[in-house]
């Protein structure tokens with residue numbers, strides 16, 4: 309992105325806030341203008357002191373001017389800060405809406421921590437650009453220009469001296485700006501990578517601890533912090549060359565002004581008051597010029613940050629062009645049907661013509677080797693991905709003809725990774741159906757056999773479950789997730805059964821929960837335990853991208869060699885771990 313395009317994009321950010329922003333800048337500039345009046349008044353005071361004494365009115369006038377300047381300045385700054393926050397708020401809201409609706413592959417291609425850092429860190433830089441750089445540039449520019457004009461009017465010769473020295477510094481600054489922008493971009497990228505690595509480690513903190521990997525993670529994340537630090541130091545080096553260059557130029561010119569101006573006063577070419585006023589203006593010039601410089605530096609950083617925010621806001625989102633008109637279920641149609649569905653992740657074919665049906669209120673188990681594509685079947689039913697060819701139908705209607713919201717409201721998904729959110733048990737249960745009443749809550753808790761557990765908790769449903777639900781056992785988390793799913797009264801519950809062996813109590817509770825859930829809706833279960841497979845009315849065996857077997861346990865044991873192998877393999881594994889084979893076996 310060129311500097312000009314980057315600057316245009318920064319300006320575009322302020323659309324909708326320009327009136328307030330302009331007023332805020334006007335107030336800040338007016339405050340600087342009032343400040344500039346002060347040397348003129350001082351000159352008047354000094355020059356007139358020989359003829360008559362200073363009046364109280366005069367002193368009160370100067371004091372009043374100070375107060376008004378402070379008030380105007382304060383108001384302007386507040387409005388600027390607020391505008392900066394407003395701009396950032398709208399950028400953040402747009403980005404939040406976008407990040408929650410990206411297409412699934414976008415989450416796989418980008419690191420979550422980096423996306424979060426774009427939303428938090430980069431937008432904060434944008435706020436600084438709006439609230440600080442804008443006034444630094446405008447007020448610095450105008451005040452600098454005004455001061456320069458007054459200096460020129462007061463004494464063109466002395467002004468020429470100051471202008472020549474400052475121009476040398478300006479050349480140094482211009483030469484360093486491009487590198488400052490690059491360093492700014494590297495800092496932002498480094499912070500994003502650090503956040504992504506920290507998210508990776510904290511998201512799997514138990515695994516990190518169990519593998520005693522804290523020092524390794526510390527080193528790895530520390531390295532990211534160091535590269536952000538190195539880029540930050542590089543930016544600091546550039547700034548620390550630029551700022552003193554300007555300061556030096558102005559202070560050097562002050563010395564020259566004193567020397568040459570003093571000689572001109574002695575030769576009666578100018579008055580002492582005029583020299584003092586000129587000197588005051590020359591010292592005042594430091595502030596706007598440094599402001600300008602800082603503003604330019606911040607804009608350079610802002611362009612880097614905006615680039616990152618832009619990249620995130622251009623990521624593809626799920627398109628939901630179909631109107632939200634509910635499609636009436638076709639009576640007697642299967643609740644879910646796959647017709648010759650083909651799907652691949654990139655070049656890798658996972659489903660190669662899969663066809664099956666799940667009839668209403670039936671329980672179907674989906675089994676297959678690891679990597680056979682069982683979870684992919686769920687992802688296509690939920691429309692996380694689009695099939696390459698073939699059709700997925702829900703209640704007899706093509707998924708592509710339904711709105712995403714309509715389609716997902718009829719399904720409930722309980723993933724193997726059971727996402728339980730930080731918050732209370734109640735918040736987790738009501739997540740999909742916020743309006744569900746106490747009776748509904750009691751019903752689903754009873755269904756998943758959690759009513760006893762909740763009754764025993766000191767805070768009942770208002771108990772905090774911890775980050776990712778870590779205050780609950782694995783089996784309890786699974787049942788909370790099933791309860792949450794049932795609260796929406798779905799037509800079909802998609803459940804990825806936990807492959808880890810549950811203890812007997814939890815296993816029994818889960819089996820009961822599934823049996824009761826089966827009375828409310830159809831179930832399609834990726835089954836990992838033989839007990840679940842046997843209880844399902846029908847079993848689908850997925851292999852090599854196709855349905856290799858479809859029938860009951862007894863039928864498949866006879867007709868499907870792969871099913872027999874799957875069952876036998878799992879049974880032998882269970883014997884080696886010493887658990888009860890008939891109940892705890894997994895076919896997945």
Ligand SMILES: Nc1ncnc2c1ncn2[C@@H]1O[C@H](COP(=O)(O)OP(=O)(O)OP(=O)(O)O)[C@@H](O)[C@H]1O
Pocket residue numbers: 416653658676677678679680681682683684685896
């Ligand atoms: N997002 C993805 N991008 C690329 N490949 C993927 C992705 N998700 C899954 N795969 C691959 O697709 C194949 C099917 O994966 P899937 O998760 O559907 O299998 P599964 O039968 O559910 O496996 P398991 O029983 O081990 O959970 C696997 O080989 C997997 O490596």
